[in-house]
Amino acid sequence: MSLAPQQALASPVENTVVGPGDSVLVLPEAGQVRVGAGLHADGGHLRTTRPGILRRTKAGKLWVQGRQIRYIPAAGDAVVGTVVERHSDAYNVDLGGPFAAVLPALAFEGATRRNRPNLTPGDLVYARVTAASRDADPEITCTDASGKGAGFGPLQEGLVLTCSSALVRQLLASPPPPVVAALGAALAFELAVGQNGRVWVGNADSSTVVLVANALANSERLSPGQAHLMVKKLLASVQA
Amino acid sequence: MSCTELAGPGPGSGKELLRANGRSAHQLRSMQCERGPLQRADGSARWCQGGSVVLAAVHGPRGTASRKEDPERAVVEIVFRPRSGLAGPAERLAEATVRRTVEGVLIAALHPRTAVTVVLQVLSEDGGLLACALCAASAALVDAAVPLARTFVAATLAKTSEGVLLVDPDAAEEEAADAVATLAFAARGEAPGDVAPTLADGVLACRSAGPLSDGDFLAAVDLGRAAARCVAVFARASLEKSLSALV
Numbered sequence: 001m002s003l004a005p006q007q008a009l010a011s012p013v014e015n016t017v018v019g020p021g022d023s024v025l026v027l028p029e030a031g032q033v034r035v036g037a038g039l040h041a042d043g044g045h046l047r048t049t050r051p052g053i054l055r056r057t058k059a060g061k062l063w064v065q066g067r068q069i070r071y072i073p074a075a076g077d078a079v080v081g082t083v084v085e086r087h088s089d090a091y092n093v094d095l096g097g098p099f100a101a102v103l104p105a106l107a108f109e110g111a112t113r114r115n116r117p118n119l120t121p122g123d124l125v126y127a128r129v130t131a132a133s134r135d136a137d138p139e140i141t142c143t144d145a146s147g148k149g150a151g152f153g154p155l156q157e158g159l160v161l162t163c164s165s166a167l168v169r170q171l172l173a174s175p176p177p178p179v180v181a182a183l184g185a186a187l188a189f190e191l192a193v194g195q196n197g198r199v200w201v202g203n204a205d206s207s208t209v210v211l212v213a214n215a216l217a218n219s220e221r222l223s224p225g226q227a228h229l230m231v232k233k234l235l236a237s238v239q240a
Numbered sequence: 241m242s243c244t245e246l247a248g249p250g251p252g253s254g255k256e257l258l259r260a261n262g263r264s265a266h267q268l269r270s271m272q273c274e275r276g277p278l279q280r281a282d283g284s285a286r287w288c289q290g291g292s293v294v295l296a297a298v299h300g301p302r303g304t305a306s307r308k309e310d311p312e313r314a315v316v317e318i319v320f321r322p323r324s325g326l327a328g329p330a331e332r333l334a335e336a337t338v339r340r341t342v343e344g345v346l347i348a349a350l351h352p353r354t355a356v357t358v359v360l361q362v363l364s365e366d367g368g369l370l371a372c373a374l375c376a377a378s379a380a381l382v383d384a385a386v387p388l389a390r391t392f393v394a395a396t397l398a399k400t401s402e403g404v405l406l407v408d409p410d411a412a413e414e415e416a417a418d419a420v421a422t423l424a425f426a427a428r429g430e431a432p433g434d435v436a437p438t439l440a441d442g443v444l445a446c447r448s449a450g451p452l453s454d455g456d457f458l459a460a461v462d463l464g465r466a467a468a469r470c471v472a473v474f475a476r477a478s479l480e481k482s483l484s485a486l487v
Contacts, residue, residue, distance in 0.1 A: 011432060012432045013433050014433055014435045015487065016487070017479065017480045017483045017484070017487065018385075018429070019382065019384055019391060019428070019429065019437065019476060019479055020388035020389070020390065020428070021345075021388060021389050021390040021391065021427075021428030021429065022428055022429030022437075023428075023429055023430060023431055023432050023434075024432055024433075026431075026432065027434055040347075041408070042389070045432075047428070049347060049350075049387040049388060049389070050382075050385040050386070050388070051382050051385065051479055051483060052386060052483065052486065053384075053483065053486050065486060066385050066483075066486075067385070067483075067486065068282075068385040069281075069282045069283070069302065069384070070282040070300065070302070070384065070385075072301075072351075090254075098300075098302050098303050098351060098353075098354045099303050099354075133294055134350060134351060134352055135352055135353075145450055155305070166486065188436045225337055230249075
């Protein structure tokens with residue numbers, strides 16, 4: 001059976017729960033299967049490595065949507081990191097993964113040898129993962145591919161919330177999730193969502209920041225109606 | 241053997257010998273699995289097998305001291321804490337068994353230089369403790385989403401002085417038995433769309449104490465495999481329920 005190169009194979013268990021090691025597809029001899037996170041080829045089968053729901057992106061890529069707390073760096077992710085060490089030409093940044101990432105000191109917009117940001121351990125940065133192989137420490141940068149800032153860089157003041165990958169995926173969905181829409185309608189604040197399970201809330205006074213962080217932390221398993229109700233109650237309790 | 245056969249004829253039917261709590265010889269105790277009870281661990285699970293309850297927490301893959309790390313694969317560390325008192329040789333033996341079982345299913349090459357730590361805390365003991373700990377460890381590893389080639393389940397068997405094999409003995413039955421064996425089997429869905437997981441050929445782990453003839457031992461392995469199949473079906477149902485919110 002030969003397939004057109006653009007046609008990706010569908011799995012019979014899409015949108016159902018799969019456990020680790022479960023076969024999702026018998027790999028054919030010819031054809032194209034686009035594989036994403038949580039899947040690997042084993043024998044003649046495409047198998048999962050972690051539990052979750054098997055999903056298919058619009059481009060036809062199969063991946064396992066799960067809920068994970070530990071972050072495993074992948075190239076291209078936008079992350080919120082905490083500086084842990086400072087060296088002469090790079091910083092070590094904790095992303096919540098197995099190893100600290102390396103952030104070159106000049107990897108900021110408009111940075112030169114004489115003019116560069118002065119970060120100390122404990123500072124927060126919003127960065128992009130450029131390299132993440134399993135054998136080396138991950139590398140991050142605070143610029144986009146062309147060297148512009150694009151929203152990356154140090155984050156001043158605010159609060160960092162630790163959350164699971166499932167909540168991060170909800171927060172990064174477009175349109176924005178109901179909890180973010182409800183909070184944004186009532187309050188003014190800034191949000192930086194890191195795919196490493198860290199969400200920074202800032203640029204507002206402390207009671208707003210704490211309220212937003214609590215609302216986001218509670219919102220993971222709520223339905224849209226419940227999320228609206230929760231935000232309304234939190235706002236009422238602060239104004240009282 | 242199917243699950244309904246293994247569930248036994250039910251109390252009062254007079255078909256087989258009844259154990260102290262009304263179970264038949266091949267009947268498992270009721271099981272409970274709670275996934276993710278601990279907030280700070282990367283994965284956690286509480287497994288109840290009758291009166292035996294074990295809480296497992298998984299941390300990792302995370303960096304570890306350079307003397308412990310392996311440049312090609314993730315290292316597995318197990319800590320087994322008894323309900324009371326300090327850990328002794330029995331706990332070290334349990335740690336070694338659980339470690340080799342986990343190493344048999346973990347895809348360690350995906351995370352070199354890291355460690356995956358499983359902490360097992362016994363909350364209450366009523367027989368079949370090692371099997372309960374193995375099931376808790378498996379559920380916690382699945383909850384942590386570390387890369388696994390298969391999950392695993394375990395069952396305990398006891399051989400009484402009359403030569404009868406009992407499945408899932410409680411503490412009194414274990415004490416009175418001539419021999420006790422704990423067996424672990426790897427499980428995964430073999431074909432796409434399989435409803436129940438299939439147990440892999442062979443035994444993933446086996447820890448036995450007491451005299452068992454060759455025939456008895458092979459009968460125990462067969463019976464253990466049938467019991468483990470029921471445990472695997474339950475574990476899968478529990479996983480589907482915990483993930484139903486994401487669907």
